[in-house]
Amino acid sequence: MTPDRPMRADARRNRVRILDAAEAVFTEKGAGASTEEVARLAGVGIGTVFRHFPTKEDLLRAIVTASVQRLAEQTQELLATGDPEAAFFTFFAGMVEQAAAKKTIVDLLGDAAGLSTDRPIHAWRDAIEALLVRAQREGAVREDVGAPEVLALLLGVCRAAVAAGWEPGLQEGVLRIVFDGLRT
Amino acid sequence: MTPDRPMRADARRNRVRILDAAEAVFTEKGAGASTEEVARLAGVGIGTVFRHFPTKEDLLRAIVTASVQRLAEQTQELLATGDPEAAFFTFFAGMVEQAAAKKTIVDLLGDAAGLSTDRPIHAWRDAIEALLVRAQREGAVREDVGAPEVLALLLGVCRAAVAAGWEPGLQEGVLRIVFDGLRT
Amino acid sequence: MTPDRPMRADARRNRVRILDAAEAVFTEKGAGASTEEVARLAGVGIGTVFRHFPTKEDLLRAIVTASVQRLAEQTQELLATGDPEAAFFTFFAGMVEQAAAKKTIVDLLGDAAGLSTDRPIHAWRDAIEALLVRAQREGAVREDVGAPEVLALLLGVCRAAVAAGWEPGLQEGVLRIVFDGLRT
Amino acid sequence: MTPDRPMRADARRNRVRILDAAEAVFTEKGAGASTEEVARLAGVGIGTVFRHFPTKEDLLRAIVTASVQRLAEQTQELLATGDPEAAFFTFFAGMVEQAAAKKTIVDLLGDAAGLSTDRPIHAWRDAIEALLVRAQREGAVREDVGAPEVLALLLGVCRAAVAAGWEPGLQEGVLRIVFDGLRT
DNA sequence: GATGAATGAGGATTCATTCAT
């Protein structure tokens, strides 16, 4: 038995290609899209997809995890920024901005974000919390708000943005309300 | 030639049973649940379901429409209420309260609400707008907010509530923020 | 038990309407068309159709029989004609002419004509035979040809005409060949 | 990316088995027979049938194409024969001979032959035309006949043969007539 | 490890036929 040999180079390459393809396919056609189509776009056999992700659900989870990882990184970068207030609100608006393009991710994220103890989700929530606390210390956000509220509000607005294909101006209007509610 | 006779008693009974079953099934298992299961729960043959709703999509649309109709009625009742401010915010909170139980409805609603020109959706939007205007006249809601913003916010928060199975207290926290944002 | 009471007036009227509708529907859409559509076109309930024709197959048989009856009558009329040669070849060409419009009938006829001992089929075959014999006596058709050959040839050419949607001139060309083959 | 590798051995084997089964089933029970029965007879899963022929119509088309291909080959072989007259009439009689066994093929052929620009149909028509021209040059077939007339006549007689389950001697009688019509 | 052929359960939909109204 060869325990945990590091993945072969081509295998690692395939894994990435599959993940990219899956994100593209599921993002465009929803979670109902077929695994076969992912394989086709990735340029691998269907068998290879299932070797890497034994279940469709695993694959779905994996792209969410990857997405969250990127989100966590972006969010952490904002922490290095000088202006805590701008950082916090920019983060929120930026997320909503991206949301429209990523229906499926947002949907799945909603399912996962509440409970999941996955590593990347945690990292992301921590980053959000840090952003929030910093802004609160500055007096830019009211004190009686916690990370869960922010996350809930964020996902809510993202989902709404995703669903409706908002007419111009609507997004700004909604954010104005939410931001005023968040301010002191 | 048979002139538009009113629907036979048993047919009307079945129609209702199917609608009820469909709401139960799709609400619990999502829109992907099988039509056959709806038939089983309704206690009718699969053919009967398709006689009443020639397409699964028709069935889905029908339960959304029915839901919206109920919502519109509830909302209109609030218009008869004395206190415009309470009416508006009660409405909003009440919707979110109910949302958690109705995942699928909220999802489908999101798809429909933006564009649809269906009668019941319209009625509902009108009622919401009336509620809003009344509250604004009272000075309870800021002037630069329109029905679209309210609807978007409402659906967003509902969807978030639906997805996460919110821990206790979270819902209140989120609503406090949104409501403060909406106030003058 | 009331044996064979004559059919009620409305029942007889319905029977005819159903038969007409069935011919129209099956002729246009093929034998695969649904019985329900026949009922709709006839302006009666589906139950009424099945009361008159307990099986779809019965209905199909009935319209074939009716068609053949009309054919037999037409053919017999030609027998009253003065010119035996013209009568025979006119009959043949006329059948082929009509064929294109009646795909389904021709198809079903083909299945039935060979074996069936149904009354109307018999009548029709007898008329054809009479037409043939008369033409032979005149010396217009060769002697070594019998009714079965004529019928087979007739149905064959009809079916070919039905299937192909013949380009202009083709029908004449084919008939010229067949007729020359039939002549002395 | 997988470059057009030749079909795997087992896949090719199955494809043939499916085609054979389909020809058997559809020939016996008509085009309305179920795809599932084809799968059963072929000894493969229903999924395999649909993998090879994504649509029932594709499967039907495939067996027609295969049939026509065989016909084209047979017809071309006759072209290598010494005696043009015998070749032409043998071809015609042979086709009719085979027809009886292949109801469905002949039916579908009729639908296709007129218009289709499929490769194999074309090849077949060319071969027929060559046969015809050769026989005409010889003086064995009248000059005012073209390939379309021959094809129409051929399919017509085949269809008639198919439908009726001809009694002995009838086929010869019909062919005698047609052949005399075709001769100079 | 990679491949893609095979599998078969599952799902939407149709339609002949029955039977309560």
Added chain:
DNA sequence: GATGAATGAATCCTCATTCAT
């Protein structure tokens, strides 16, 4: 007799998953 609602077997087709090559 007429009606049309109910029925459910049958059909086509999809897709996650397995496994021989």
